[in-house]
Amino acid sequence: MTELGYEAARDELVEVVRKLEAGGLSLEDSLALWERGEALAKICDQRLAGARERIDAALAVVEEDVSEG
DSSP states (O other): OOOOOHHHHHHHHHHHHHHHHHOOOOHHHHHHHHHHHHHHHHHHHHHHHHHHHHHHHHHHHHHHHHHHO
16 A cells, blocks of 8 residues: 555545544444544654654754855
């Protein structure tokens, strides 16, 4: 299975939340959606953390270049 990118995970998470809020699902279906939502939220968090790390690394390089210049 291909790993989801941030946007795909976020979009699917929005759909999961919409379905849960709409109600009318069995307990089993609701729990399955909840678990999928938790997994999608974790993916989003991981993708954002990775982006933050890349930004921090890029800023550190720029700051180092400026201080050496």
